[in-house]
Amino acid sequence: MSLKTYLIFLCLLFNLSLHAQRKREYLGWSLVWSDEFNVEGKPNPDNWKFEKGFVRNHELQWYQPDNAYCKKGKLIIEGRRESRPNPNYEPNSQDWKKNRKDIEYTASSLKTQGLHSWKYGRFEMRARIDTRAGLWPAFWTLGVEGEWPRNGEIDIMEFYRGMLLANIAWGSETRFKGVWQDLKKPIETFEDRRWGKKFHVWRMDWDEKAIRLYVDDELLNFVELAQTVNRDGTNINPFMQPHYILLNLAIGGDNGGDPSATKFPAKYEIDYVRVYQR
Template sequence: MIRPFLLLGSVITCLSFHPPQKYKLVWADEFNTNGEPNPKNWTFEKGFVRNGELQWYQSENARCENGFLIIEARKESRPNPLYEEGSMDWRKSRKTIDYTSSSLLTRDLHAWQYGRFEMRAKLDVQPGMWPAFWTLGIKGQWPSNGEIDIMEYYQNTILANTAWGTDQAYKAKWNTVKTPLSTFNDPEWADKFHVWRMDWDEKEIRLYVDDQLLNTTELSKTLNADGSNPFHQPHYVLVNLALGGDNGGDPSASKFPARYEIDYVRVYQRGK
């Protein structure tokens, strides 16, 4: 695979690669070194984390291979080390771990306020899969810290979302656009790589796939109950492959291992 040559702080092009005008590359992971993901760029979530999802997150399910980040969901069975008989906590009430996967994030390593965030990836769209490319604000309790779902997929639908706080703890105000895969009118859509992009400035967040605008959020409308705006602060990036849970559906009939393949993640910002 022929790849563009990139230097942080500058943009160098070759072949057909054309960077966004008025932006410069400030951070990227091209996943060109085989092995574990770069620890200077990524940390890992661990265990059962959110949304009642089925997977146990662990670092072992992510690797760099042939220029791609491979996040692999596996069907396996082992004891849940958190298990407590009679517990009402979904993380502790399960006797076994039945699926594993990975969630990588740049929290405490890299965060950015405004810019163009871009990922080229291929999704596994089997039943039960819930891959995502998203951001969270560095300060505040969810959802008042702000959430941006640049790409979220489940149940034959691509979602482009933003969320912020309300006057109730853990209750978000959402701006969501759902795009069924059938609207792309391409029976081979899921077999191809696609580019997801966020353009985020002081006024708007615009979310795209393959240059098709999916959702626009006006930041004048994204105020938390206390008047703060979670999209006027730095955000960090997450990439993960979840299973089941609140929205993902039933993965029991799907083939494993399942793969979320990421070619690159890049962040650009406007030059001063």
């Protein structure tokens, strides 16, 4: 057998093994939606909308569509350090979105809101995140009905300040204050010293009884839906309604840390996002 034939044989064996592994992993699940990001250029407008401007958490980045693009089978969300005037600037405003004279950073936030939403299922993303200071990538969901947090928030993946997070939040007795079932795992606790340089698979398994959040098949967080009823007297459970997906790269803000010593651009690279249901 020639070396070329041998290498082809090895590739076939690997592909067959990979196919069999995926078939076992997803036994009992049907793929109902996905974006594989295989078309070069802008993200598919049938799947994604963009948030724009300064949005939440006193973050430093100005969200704009220009920082998201598909290249070589991946969605790239790029954080950039760039300075320009804030078009909404009002010098005497008490609104943090308006009293900033300048934009110092830009990035993108994509969401399926108004396009796609799902009640229960397996939500999965394969991605590589930038773990340097000041960066705050996320893969999360929000309920389609109600104001935050009474609509329910599920953080399948967040990262900031050296910690990987997997969180679930619902409404407390106080408006705009959440009840959190949260998990923070320092990435230094992973045995792989190069963990932050590699692609990983984040997953949520969500049904009428519980939510489970994973990274690379390691269970990070779990909550029973019997515990997640909003505490405002309405008896509404925000995780018994459809949710939509968000993908974003935030910079700084309330939790993201200080990006001043980080070299830009920064990249959040997403291989695919998939939703399965039983």
